[in-house]
Amino acid sequence: MTFIPISQPSITQKEISYVTDAIKSGWVSSLGKYIDIFEKKFAKYCGTKYALATSNCTTALHLTLVSLGVESNDEVIIPDFTFVATANAVKYTGAKPVIVDICEDTLCIDPQAVETAITSNTKAIIPVHMYGHPADMNEINRIAKKYNLFVIEDAAEAHGAQVHDAKVGGLSDVGVFSFYGNKVITSGEGGMITTNNENLYIKMRHLRDHAMSKEKRYWHTEVGFNYRMTNLQAALGVAQFERIDELLLKKKEIYEWYKEELNDLNNIKMNFQKMNYLNIYWMICIEILGFTENQRDDLLMRLKNKGIDGRPFFYPLSDMPIYPTVDSPIAHKVFQRGINLPNYFDISKDQVVFICNTLKMEIANVI
Numbered sequence: 001m002t003f004i005p006i007s008q009p010s011i012t013q014k015e016i017s018y019v020t021d022a023i024k025s026g027w028v029s030s031l032g033k034y035i036d037i038f039e040k041k042f043a044k045y046c047g048t049k050y051a052l053a054t055s056n057c058t059t060a061l062h063l064t065l066v067s068l069g070v071e072s073n074d075e076v077i078i079p080d081f082t083f084v085a086t087a088n089a090v091k092y093t094g095a096k097p098v099i100v101d102i103c104e105d106t107l108c109i110d111p112q113a114v115e116t117a118i119t120s121n122t123k124a125i126i127p128v129h130m131y132g133h134p135a136d137m138n139e140i141n142r143i144a145k146k147y148n149l150f151v152i153e154d155a156a157e158a159h160g161a162q163v164h165d166a167k168v169g170g171l172s173d174v175g176v177f178s179f180y181g182n183k184v185i186t187s188g189e190g191g192m193i194t195t196n197n198e199n200l201y202i203k204m205r206h207l208r209d210h211a212m213s214k215e216k217r218y219w220h221t222e223v224g225f226n227y228r229m230t231n232l233q234a235a236l237g238v239a240q241f242e243r244i245d246e247l248l249l250k251k252k253e254i255y256e257w258y259k260e261e262l263n264d265l266n267n268i269k270m271n272f273q274k275m276n277y278l279n280i281y282w283m284i285c286i287e288i289l290g291f292t293e294n295q296r297d298d299l300l301m302r303l304k305n306k307g308i309d310g311r312p313f314f315y316p317l318s319d320m321p322i323y324p325t326v327d328s329p330i331a332h333k334v335f336q337r338g339i340n341l342p343n344y345f346d347i348s349k350d351q352v353v354f355i356c357n358t359l360k361m362e363i364a365n366v367i
């Protein structure tokens, strides 16, 4: 039996030759041409003036929050349904993550819940573009303007996604992206920050590199970080970036294969695309309506026994002992019934058909 993994990167001769070029050049750490190329290309893609490469997206989030002046006693509003890094980065600053519910259709933060959660201590909002679908940025930007708050788009899962014709990462004050191995494009580990704010960009660049004085080498007036990306990572990132249209097109095609095969099931919900939004379908999302957490886990185990790797949706942050409990009925309903299925670049249509037939059979077997 062959095992179909949930994800695997697409590495071609281009990636191999760029990384080989970088290592042969001797610029193996964080100086070197690929960092500059990656940042310039990425900023242009997102329609922002600046982009700053980081060691990963978690450090990108932390660097952004610190540079915006977020500190103890501040509050930052985040969705209950996201990868834990969104919340952890807020914690690192000493600020309080204020967790709110999501919208059932897009799985992204609910703007109404955001507005309700605002206090005099609120400093920023982090909408997350879940599984490749943009959050409701028009509403969130309107609320942020009204209460004078920063907006940081967590676009770790949504490279190339759009609201109308504008790409995520350029829709608010700052955007952050991830290049982890299972993301839309990868640099092994890596992150990127996009912004139009020059002062913020200068501050972030300074803090990324130990906050070393420009005039006086090895002199520091602030506690900085080493959050740099290496030239080796950037070489892989640039090669992947040059293939981003091809990679996104394949995600869409694979989504259509799943949709066609699962069309006749009426008790499931697949990835949603709201009008005027462009979903890039980072992951295939299947929600089996009415499923409990135990049924979901049983289904994943049955799939695994047939050689198919699936993933459960993220648990609500507010269920974890490290974060406060909140009332978020949608996040609590959705996580129990949702799974992700394989959609990597090299998967074949036959494999998707096999996955869908097995899924139909095993949904019926779950008790």
Ligand SMILES: *Cc1c(COP(=O)(O)O)cnc(C)c1O
Binding pocket: 056, 057, 058, 059, 082, 083, 085, 086, 128, 154, 156, 157, 177, 178, 179, 180, 190, 191
């Ligand atoms: C993957 C991910 C991150 C963290 O990215 P790393 O590069 O692994 O640090 C942050 N937020 C979301 C929503 C993610 O999916």
